[in-house]
Amino acid sequence: MELNNNTVVIRGQTRQMTRGSTTVTIDDDSWDTYITPVLYPLWSSDRDKLTYFEYSNGAAESWKCDKQKYVRNHTTGVYFWKDYQFTEPTIENVRTFVTAIREAFDACISVRKNEVDETLERIIEKEKGISLAKVKIWRDFFLHTSDWTMLEDAPVTADEKVQWKLWRSKVRELPAQFTSSAVNLVQTLKMPIDPKVYKEYFVPYNAGVDYLATDEQFIDFPSAKFSNLERVMNEWIRIALLIRRPTKGFNVPTVSSISDPIEALVKRIEEEQAALQALKDLHS
Numbered sequence: 001m002e003l004n005n006n007t008v009v010i011r012g013q014t015r016q017m018t019r020g021s022t023t024v025t026i027d028d029d030s031w032d033t034y035i036t037p038v039l040y041p042l043w044s045s046d047r048d049k050l051t052y053f054e055y056s057n058g059a060a061e062s063w064k065c066d067k068q069k070y071v072r073n074h075t076t077g078v079y080f081w082k083d084y085q086f087t088e089p090t091i092e093n094v095r096t097f098v099t100a101i102r103e104a105f106d107a108c109i110s111v112r113k114n115e116v117d118e119t120l121e122r123i124i125e126k127e128k129g130i131s132l133a134k135v136k137i138w139r140d141f142f143l144h145t146s147d148w149t150m151l152e153d154a155p156v157t158a159d160e161k162v163q164w165k166l167w168r169s170k171v172r173e174l175p176a177q178f179t180s181s182a183v184n185l186v187q188t189l190k191m192p193i194d195p196k197v198y199k200e201y202f203v204p205y206n207a208g209v210d211y212l213a214t215d216e217q218f219i220d221f222p223s224a225k226f227s228n229l230e231r232v233m234n235e236w237i238r239i240a241l242l243i244r245r246p247t248k249g250f251n252v253p254t255v256s257s258i259s260d261p262i263e264a265l266v267k268r269i270e271e272e273q274a275a276l277q278a279l280k281d282l283h284s
Helices: 028-039 091-126 132-144 158-172 195-205 224-242 261-283
Strands: 008-011 016-019 022-025 048-057 061-072 079-085 189-192 218-221
Touching: 008 091, 016 091, 022 091, 028 091, 061 091, 132 158, 158 189, 158 195
Parallel strands: none
Antiparallel strands: 008 016, 008 048, 016 022, 048 061, 061 079, 189 218
């Protein structure tokens, strides 16, 4: 089968679906809510289950469906699952089914994204104060969004590039504000103003003062005035979570090698999701 953006593959026994280049294992709740109503009754039912389906309309349109039917051996009287290939639907039936199953797949992905977003937000918000893990994430955010200043053709002067190098070195030192292993949280960070702020807002009122040479060039962060920036940073974390396992077609590192707290956040999210599932199982 030729893989393309319109490819659909369903593995019923493992509840795994592929759409285009995206393959996802659907959780039971999402499967029952979104997938089962599309499958039932033609494509899958209690005694006539879909085991495998594939559809592609690349160079040539093609489809295949394998099912298992619960049947009785008339000789022994024993019931068993019999494998067979399902060929009854017309191509129009198949196209209608594929359109509906794509929409159901998209709904499952949307639910999963919302759950990750909500869990991540809850983890971040419930911490009273600023943790070392969060500081490391913020450090990485500031470094990545200022990488352009280190490029050979960056639109900055030689003096400005020296200032940016100094700023980035101070940003790298942000975790050092946790003075000992006994300090788990801090309320604010002392954040250096960047060279652009220095040039536009500090120098006009403080002529002759070198860059980052005075305490007043280090501001408390975060504060209410930086709420929009915090939202941007949290969105950066969410995107990092989504791309932490890049596809093989891209020669890029995993985010865990870029931002070490990401793996810790993912682990905490997975632990919370497991705990929620355990509660569901307990009350089901």
